[in-house]
Amino acid sequence: MAKAVLVDITRCIGCRSCQVACKEWHNLPATHTIMTGEYTNPQNLSAECYTLIDFLDQGKGNVPAWYFVKHQCLHCKDPACVSACPVGALQKMKDGPVVYDQWRCIGCRYCMVACPFHIPKYEWDTTNPWIQKCDFCADRIEMGLKPMCVTACPRDVMYFDDYEKVVAEAKKRINKEPGKYVNHIYGLDEAGGTSWIYISDVPFEKLGFNEKVIKKPYPSFTWKNDLSTVLWEEVGLLAILAGIAYFRNRTSSKEGKNG
Amino acid sequence: MDNSMVIKQKFFTPRTYILLILGIIGILTMIYRLAVGLGPTTNLSDTHPWGLWIAFDVMTGVALAAGGFTVTFAAYIANWKKYKPIARAATLTAFLGYLLVVIGLFMDIGKPFAFWHPFFLWNPHSVMFEIIICVTLYTTVLTLEFLPWLLERLNVLTGIRDFLEQKTVVFFLVILGIMLSYGHQSSLGGLFLIDPDKLHPLWYSHIMHHLFFLSAICAGISMVSIETIISANLRKVEYEFEVLQGLARGAAIALLVYFVIRFLDIGIHGKLHFIFQWSKYSILFLIEMGLCVLVSMIFLSCRTIQRSVPSLLVFHSLVIFGVILNRFDVVFLTESNMGRGFYFPSWQEIAITLGLISIGLFLYKLIVTYLPIFDVPSDQVA
Ligand code: SF4
Ligand code: SF4
Numbered sequence: 313m314a315k316a317v318l319v320d321i322t323r324c325i326g327c328r329s330c331q332v333a334c335k336e337w338h339n340l341p342a343t344h345t346i347m348t349g350e351y352t353n354p355q356n357l358s359a360e361c362y363t364l365i366d367f368l369d370q371g372k373g374n375v376p377a378w379y380f381v382k383h384q385c386l387h388c389k390d391p392a393c394v395s396a397c398p399v400g401a402l403q404k405m406k407d408g409p410v411v412y413d414q415w416r417c418i419g420c421r422y423c424m425v426a427c428p429f430h431i432p433k434y435e436w437d438t439t440n441p442w443i444q445k446c447d448f449c450a451d452r453i454e455m456g457l458k459p460m461c462v463t464a465c466p467r468d469v470m471y472f473d474d475y476e477k478v479v480a481e482a483k484k485r486i487n488k489e490p491g492k493y494v495n496h497i498y499g500l501d502e503a504g505g506t507s508w509i510y511i512s513d514v515p516f517e518k519l520g521f522n523e524k525v526i527k528k529p530y531p532s533f534t535w536k537n538d539l540s541t542v543l544w545e546e547v548g549l550l551a552i553l554a555g556i557a558y559f560r561n562r563t564s565s566k567e568g569k570n571g
Numbered sequence: 572m573d574n575s576m577v578i579k580q581k582f583f584t585p586r587t588y589i590l591l592i593l594g595i596i597g598i599l600t601m602i603y604r605l606a607v608g609l610g611p612t613t614n615l616s617d618t619h620p621w622g623l624w625i626a627f628d629v630m631t632g633v634a635l636a637a638g639g640f641t642v643t644f645a646a647y648i649a650n651w652k653k654y655k656p657i658a659r660a661a662t663l664t665a666f667l668g669y670l671l672v673v674i675g676l677f678m679d680i681g682k683p684f685a686f687w688h689p690f691f692l693w694n695p696h697s698v699m700f701e702i703i704i705c706v707t708l709y710t711t712v713l714t715l716e717f718l719p720w721l722l723e724r725l726n727v728l729t730g731i732r733d734f735l736e737q738k739t740v741v742f743f744l745v746i747l748g749i750m751l752s753y754g755h756q757s758s759l760g761g762l763f764l765i766d767p768d769k770l771h772p773l774w775y776s777h778i779m780h781h782l783f784f785l786s787a788i789c790a791g792i793s794m795v796s797i798e799t800i801i802s803a804n805l806r807k808v809e810y811e812f813e814v815l816q817g818l819a820r821g822a823a824i825a826l827l828v829y830f831v832i833r834f835l836d837i838g839i840h841g842k843l844h845f846i847f848q849w850s851k852y853s854i855l856f857l858i859e860m861g862l863c864v865l866v867s868m869i870f871l872s873c874r875t876i877q878r879s880v881p882s883l884l885v886f887h888s889l890v891i892f893g894v895i896l897n898r899f900d901v902v903f904l905t906e907s908n909m910g911r912g913f914y915f916p917s918w919q920e921i922a923i924t925l926g927l928i929s930i931g932l933f934l935y936k937l938i939v940t941y942l943p944i945f946d947v948p949s950d951q952v953a
Pocket of ligand 1: 385386387388391392393394410426427428429430431432445
């Protein structure tokens with residue numbers, strides 16, 4: 313059964329327990345961060361940071377109104393990164409996670425360019441670099457556990473269950489308090505649907521979500537250039553070339569005039 | 572034919588030494604890159620995963636080497652005999668170009684010694700997979716096309732040489748080369764089909780893979796023209812205006828087709844208003860399409876221009892500049908939407924790129940000096 317997570321942005325208090333717990337479970341090193349005047353820390357996802365709470369002030373004037381948005385791989389149902397990888401180093405598993413196999417990877421970084429949510433990050437400073445991103449704690453899910461961040465959260469921000477139940481829960485919460493939530497489940501249709509979905513009480517574009525994401529599976533955009541299409545084009549091309557070659561080279565006496 | 576055909580000229584001139592030095596610096600930097608990894612040697616980052624090496628060494632390199640399949644098409648498939656004398660030179664340029672592209676790609680991928688994985692671990696849906704396979708196969712085809720000339724000079728392995736020079740084998744290789752070129756020239760654009768929300772609407776298109784193929788043909792023809800002019804200079808022979816004129820006309824036609832299709836595509840999708848917004852994007856677009864495509868197209872189709880070598884050099888260079896600009900625009904405009912961050916190549920990236928270009932020019936000069944590339948009687952061309 314495919315698992316999913318609902319992130320209820322209204323519940324997060326920005327304690328970053330998930331951030332720390334994720335690092336612990338994945339043995340990711342602490343990184344040196346700097347004061348920037350912003351509360352988000354570190355500033356971006358990176359090879360050492362799979363998940364991050366973005367601190368956003370939506371207040372007016374002197375009245376602050378803080379929002380805390382959790383970022384990580386959304387584990388698309390039909391992921392751009394999986395279709396982009398030339399060697400199949402990224403795979404979508406049956407129970408939801410999109411996982412990475414460093415033994416296959418050649419490091420072309422097309423997955424980084426392809427992901428609509430800018431998730432895969434690279435280990436720039438080693439000689440055997442890996443792509444790094446949230447793996448939905450695939451190992452824990454296999455053991456029947458919840459992902460580490462879900463377990464660590466003290467405010468029950470994330471609801472982890474089977475995909476259908478998670479979507480139903482999101483709809484239920486919106487319908488129960490229609491005045492509270494905006495009527496949009498981010499991730500239901502975005503990029504053809506993702507395993508991580510969000511609900512919020514302010515429009516998603518104000519929270520830095522990519523609203524330009526197209527509501528279709530991303531791999532569909534490259535079908536036009538898929539090998540199966542190109543092979544047919546090649547067959548057509550072969551026929552044309554052979555035809556021209558035959559007619560233009562029939563008799564050596566036929567002098568080629570420029571055409 | 573005998574060896575008196577090759578260029579009788581001093582090989583080591585000051586310019587050759589400069590190429591040699593730049594090439595050696597490039598090779599040393601490559602060794603350094605392989606030893607320490609991408610981080611210390613490049614300015615690539617999570618917001619700019621692709622940089623100069625992809626945009627120039629790979630994207631532009633492949634486009635500029637498109638002269639190989641274009642001219643072999645004209646000379647063999649269409650049997651336009653006047654292009655036969657330049658077919659070898661065009662093939663040689665493509666061969667060297669692809670050699671450098673392959674080295675550039677090898678430097679760029681994070682795990683260079685895993686380069687062979689795509690041959691065994693297939694993901695046929697991936698555009699990148701198709702590129703890697705086609706580029707490797709085409710480089711092999713070009714090597715086989717080049718090999719007989721080397722064997723001829725060394726006068727060894729005549730059996731293999733005779734086999735490769737058989738008419739059927741030659742045609743087989745030429746046709747295979749064109750098919751493979753179509754495959755990956757277009758796929759280089761196809762890579763970005765998956766970025767509809769990142770790339771600016773003036774560059775993103777559902778047919779951008781076809782546009783890449785068409786623009787590569789323009790760049791390829793212009794490269795061959797410039798090469799023909801320079802090599803005539805080098806050998807101190809008369810310019811072959813019949814060939815140059817044909818190439819200029821060919822380039823103009825290719826540019827026209829490209830221009831019309833790209834504009835139709837932009838028009839059909841209602842994106843024309845982006846062109847005259849006078850933003851950074853519209854200016855880049857106008858330079859690309861207005862100056863480099865439209866202006867060159869008009870001038871290259873003029874008879875007076877076609878007979879003037881300096882003008883030909885100017886306008887063909889403009890076409891090439893336009894294609895380089897296009898590839899840079901596509902790569903870097905896509906990345907500009909991947910988050911805050913600035914990219915300018917590091918000195919190592921520049922040194923390796925310059926090194927590769929220098930190695931290419933050096934080898935080109937070496938080969939045309941010692942191998943029978945030019946002045947081959949047309950009935951013996953293979
Ligand atoms: S969010 Fe990006 S990295 Fe995650 S599955 Fe989707 S395409 Fe892949
Ligand atoms: S960097 Fe690795 S995982 Fe990403 S697309 Fe390339 S080979 Fe696949």
